[in-house]
Amino acid sequence: MTELSAVLDRIDQDLPQSLERLFGLVRIKSISTDPAFGAECRKAAEWLVAELDNLGFDASVRDTAGHPMVVGHHAGPAEDAPHVLFYGHYDVQPIDPIELWEDDPFDPKLKDLGNGRKVVTGRGTADDKGQLLTFVEACRAYKAVHGTLPVRVTVLFEGEEESGSPSLKPFLDANAAELKADYALVCDTGMWDGETPAITASLRGLVGEEIIVTAANRDLHSGMYGGAAANPIQILSKILAGLHDENGRVTLEGFYDGVEETPSNIKAAWETMTGGRNDMLEEVGLSELAGEKGRSMLELLWARPTCEINGISGGYAGQGFKTVIASKASAKVSCRLVGDQDPEKIRASLRAYVQSKIPADCSVEFLEHGASPAIQLAYDSPLLTKAKTALSDEWPKPALVVGVGGSIPIVGDFQKLLGMESLLVGFGLNDDRVHSPNEKYDLTSYHKGIRSWARIMASLAD
Amino acid sequence: MTELSAVLDRIDQDLPQSLERLFGLVRIKSISTDPAFGAECRKAAEWLVAELDNLGFDASVRDTAGHPMVVGHHAGPAEDAPHVLFYGHYDVQPIDPIELWEDDPFDPKLKDLGNGRKVVTGRGTADDKGQLLTFVEACRAYKAVHGTLPVRVTVLFEGEEESGSPSLKPFLDANAAELKADYALVCDTGMWDGETPAITASLRGLVGEEIIVTAANRDLHSGMYGGAAANPIQILSKILAGLHDENGRVTLEGFYDGVEETPSNIKAAWETMTGGRNDMLEEVGLSELAGEKGRSMLELLWARPTCEINGISGGYAGQGFKTVIASKASAKVSCRLVGDQDPEKIRASLRAYVQSKIPADCSVEFLEHGASPAIQLAYDSPLLTKAKTALSDEWPKPALVVGVGGSIPIVGDFQKLLGMESLLVGFGLNDDRVHSPNEKYDLTSYHKGIRSWARIMASLAD
Numbered sequence: 057m058t059e060l061s062a063v064l065d066r067i068d069q070d071l072p073q074s075l076e077r078l079f080g081l082v083r084i085k086s087i088s089t090d091p092a093f094g095a096e097c098r099k100a101a102e103w104l105v106a107e108l109d110n111l112g113f114d115a116s117v118r119d120t121a122g123h124p125m126v127v128g129h130h131a132g133p134a135e136d137a138p139h140v141l142f143y144g145h146y147d148v149q150p151i152d153p154i155e156l157w158e159d160d161p162f163d164p165k166l167k168d169l170g171n172g173r174k175v176v177t178g179r180g181t182a183d184d185k186g187q188l189l190t191f192v193e194a195c196r197a198y199k200a201v202h203g204t205l206p207v208r209v210t211v212l213f214e215g216e217e218e219s220g221s222p223s224l225k226p227f228l229d230a231n232a233a234e235l236k237a238d239y240a241l242v243c244d245t246g247m248w249d250g251e252t253p254a255i256t257a258s259l260r261g262l263v264g265e266e267i268i269v270t271a272a273n274r275d276l277h278s279g280m281y282g283g284a285a286a287n288p289i290q291i292l293s294k295i296l297a298g299l300h301d302e303n304g305r306v307t308l309e310g311f312y313d314g315v316e317e318t319p320s321n322i323k324a325a326w327e328t329m330t331g332g333r334n335d336m337l338e339e340v341g342l343s344e345l346a347g348e349k350g351r352s353m354l355e356l357l358w359a360r361p362t363c364e365i366n367g368i369s370g371g372y373a374g375q376g377f378k379t380v381i382a383s384k385a386s387a388k389v390s391c392r393l394v395g396d397q398d399p400e401k402i403r404a405s406l407r408a409y410v411q412s413k414i415p416a417d418c419s420v421e422f423l424e425h426g427a428s429p430a431i432q433l434a435y436d437s438p439l440l441t442k443a444k445t446a447l448s449d450e451w452p453k454p455a456l457v458v459g460v461g462g463s464i465p466i467v468g469d470f471q472k473l474l475g476m477e478s479l480l481v482g483f484g485l486n487d488d489r490v491h492s493p494n495e496k497y498d499l500t501s502y503h504k505g506i507r508s509w510a511r512i513m514a515s516l517a518d
Numbered sequence: 519m520t521e522l523s524a525v526l527d528r529i530d531q532d533l534p535q536s537l538e539r540l541f542g543l544v545r546i547k548s549i550s551t552d553p554a555f556g557a558e559c560r561k562a563a564e565w566l567v568a569e570l571d572n573l574g575f576d577a578s579v580r581d582t583a584g585h586p587m588v589v590g591h592h593a594g595p596a597e598d599a600p601h602v603l604f605y606g607h608y609d610v611q612p613i614d615p616i617e618l619w620e621d622d623p624f625d626p627k628l629k630d631l632g633n634g635r636k637v638v639t640g641r642g643t644a645d646d647k648g649q650l651l652t653f654v655e656a657c658r659a660y661k662a663v664h665g666t667l668p669v670r671v672t673v674l675f676e677g678e679e680e681s682g683s684p685s686l687k688p689f690l691d692a693n694a695a696e697l698k699a700d701y702a703l704v705c706d707t708g709m710w711d712g713e714t715p716a717i718t719a720s721l722r723g724l725v726g727e728e729i730i731v732t733a734a735n736r737d738l739h740s741g742m743y744g745g746a747a748a749n750p751i752q753i754l755s756k757i758l759a760g761l762h763d764e765n766g767r768v769t770l771e772g773f774y775d776g777v778e779e780t781p782s783n784i785k786a787a788w789e790t791m792t793g794g795r796n797d798m799l800e801e802v803g804l805s806e807l808a809g810e811k812g813r814s815m816l817e818l819l820w821a822r823p824t825c826e827i828n829g830i831s832g833g834y835a836g837q838g839f840k841t842v843i844a845s846k847a848s849a850k851v852s853c854r855l856v857g858d859q860d861p862e863k864i865r866a867s868l869r870a871y872v873q874s875k876i877p878a879d880c881s882v883e884f885l886e887h888g889a890s891p892a893i894q895l896a897y898d899s900p901l902l903t904k905a906k907t908a909l910s911d912e913w914p915k916p917a918l919v920v921g922v923g924g925s926i927p928i929v930g931d932f933q934k935l936l937g938m939e940s941l942l943v944g945f946g947l948n949d950d951r952v953h954s955p956n957e958k959y960d961l962t963s964y965h966k967g968i969r970s971w972a973r974i975m976a977s978l979a980d
Contacts, residue, residue, distance in 0.1 A: 278923075
């Protein structure tokens with residue numbers, strides 16, 4: 057650990073310069089969704105290539121149909137050293153509404169909040185320029201102290217994450233051999249709280265389906281036909297109501313195949329984390345846990361599958377009233393998946409269930425809206441264990457293993473296209489206001505984030 | 519019956535002139551919904567007043583905020599003779615799309631369809647100019663033969679029936695004493711088929727309600743919140759699915775209070791009428807009876823109450839998919855009522871049921887969309903019995919007692935504002951194409967319609 061100590065010291069000493077470099081990157085207005093900022097996006101990519109070159113990377117700006125990628129390779133200490141792919145994105149969200157910003161979004165500064173907290177203000181400080189630089193600066197310190205990095209490193213910086221990543225999959229496909237590593241490190245997530253780092257070990261998958269029920273061949277007058285003619289909204293309501301039993305469990309046949317119980321120590325940790333409170337619900341005006349009974353909020357969100365109705369329509373929904381029996385009614389339904397649930401089997405089960413509830417003189421049409429399996433880093437994987445120890449050594453409180461209720465597309469792409477697991481570690485805080493005016497990144501997130509990556513790289517080298 | 523025979527003979531002899539008068543009224547372009555035809559509406563009203571004056575009525579054009587009413591009074595044979603109010607409307611629907619008309623909609627002619635059927639073509643021939651003239655021409659024949667009418671008669675011709683009748687209620691209110699009679703005769707309905715006349719004895723009532731369920735105070739991401747946060751579409755689906763049991767009966771408490779079983783002879787007649795076929799459903803692409811099990815199609819439509827979902831919306835219903843958990847979901851629900859069901863009690867029962875299904879951290883809002891009770895002419899009332907006999911004497915097949923699944927506002931207004939029951943008799947046929955291009959009225963409907971009213975008046979005089 058003496059080797060690491062020197063690196064950590066170097067990080068502390070170099071912090072003012074690290075901060076200047078963050079300012080430099082934030083000043084580049086790399087808003088990816090607005091074509092007017094195309095040149096700024098390229099400038100950010102070139103800025104990163106220059107920094108990586110300084111650190112001994114073989115780095116280049118790589119053109120795509122959209123904004124360019126940055127790819128860099130560092131040989132590390134030896135050919136057989138572990139090889140990591142680090143991912144981040146240099147593009148940022150638009151700044152509207154500009155009048156709500158207290159400070160210029162592209163003129164970053166260090167602001168003292170007075171309660172011991174200092175923050176870096178500006179668009180992209182937290183999402184994701186500050187976060188990606190935590191890794192780059194950790195590499196810099198390693199290079200400065202030891203002349204090389206503890207592991208082999210490939211970096212991939214994207215410039216379209218905030219605008220749907222249209223070029224990402226083609227780029228991964230075309231450069232799979234070059235980009236493949238032992239696993240990916242992704243820095244685009246957050247801490248549990250200011251003192252507690254978090255590793256995201258699970259991401260729920262998704263299967264989306266649209267159900268369109270047709271009864272009569274035209275809309276009917278409810279006076280003339282009501283009581284004798286099939287009502288597709290009523291049929292659909294019964295179908296949707298039947299998706300869950302009285303305990304909130306999904307009733308579809310085979311739905312829970314591949315769903316494993318979360319280890320009890322993880323569940324216990326989650327219960328401790330919230331202290332039994334459902335603050336997240338209270339923030340949005342709710343207080344009761346919906347869904348499966350007998351499970352904690354975090355377990356429901358991170359480790360249990362769902363079947364949700366995301367939209368419904370049928371008949372007359374405008375102002376006033378129309379006594380119509382609609383010809384059609386439709387609903388959009390999605391299932392969040394965990395563990396080894398098979399999206400296509402679940403889609404088939406959903407369709408079979410719906411079909412079984414359609415009266416003989418009515419019909420149903422299905423539209424497919426995507427499918428992706430869940431991602432689960434084994435709770436006992438060495439990658440997770442090492443990162444957990446490294447983070448726990450750095451921060452006041454031990455690192456927590458958390459989940460994400462939704463998907464993070466890049467992680468699925470790395471899994472599917474490059475066959476790599478991802479370690480998701482990030483230092484954002486809930487009050488960073490990403491995508492909103494007055495985005496900031498805590499100085500502590502930046503400083504201890506850099507130190508965290510140094511520790512993680514060191515532990516991965518073992 | 520000798521008295522009546524002479525009247526019927528006179529009707530037969532006068533048919534060519536009666537037809538000319540129908541042509542004359544149809545030529546007036548009294549489209550009430552289009553302000554450009556305001557003068558034509560008044561012209562139609564004046565035309566009717568002139569005809570009524572000829573028949574010994576004390577008739578006048580009565581101004582309203584919209585198109586005028588026509589009111590006429592005939593003293594009949596004696597002060598204590600039965601007193602009827604005859605209602606019809608002289609306004610017509612627009613003629614668009616004009617290119618689909620085979621003949622000029624306002625240049626009526628007698629057309630021979632070749633299979634023994636002759637029809638009068640033109641807008642308003644069936645709805646309602648031809649129908650209202652059947653009564654006027656019956657009065658004319660009576661007057662010609664006997665110098666007076668067999669009963670005291672008030673006529674009320676409206677000019678806004680096709681544009682929502684905005685002036686009707688105020689007019690009935692303001693002239694209640696003048697318009698009140700023993701009962702109303704309304705000629706704006708149809709025959710069962712070309713040989714079988716029909717009397718409409720029941721009209722279903724309606725109570726409309728909008729249900730708006732609110733869960734979180736904003737739309738949520740289904741990845742972040744799905745499985746733990748209440749989903750208002752799911753809550754609403756359960757509520758709507760619970761409105762009916764497995765036998766199609768409405769589950770609301772007290773819903774069937776005031777619903778009586780239809781007399782078995784009426785039910786048997788209805789089953790005979792359809793021959794057990796559900797043609798009406800097949801015309802719209804359906805084949806199975808929905809709703810309450812064990813009841814025939816006509817009973818379901820005419821004599822049983824319903825609870826229908828007329829519209830539903832919530833979440834994302836556009837193209838594609840959005841993994842959202844909506845903050846709100848809403849449905850429009852209406853109940854068709856029969857017998858003595860109390861609309862407001864049913865509204866209260868619906869609200870109580872819905873409220874009982876709302877989770878503690880969610881809320882529901884209700885919007886009222888109208889309420890009207892059902893109308894039921896007692897199956898054994900003398901009015902119905904007399905009219906049934908009169909019609910059965912005129913037509914090849916006996917008159918049927920039918921219902922209407924929806925409401926006819928004028929009948930409710932006569933009931934509520936003037937305390938009068940209505941006898942609904944009309945001679946329209948299913949292929950009259952009312953409100954559509956190529957509207958027509960069968961010559962037989964007109965001729966035997968006139969004779970029918972002569973017979974009904976005669977029977978009412980007894």
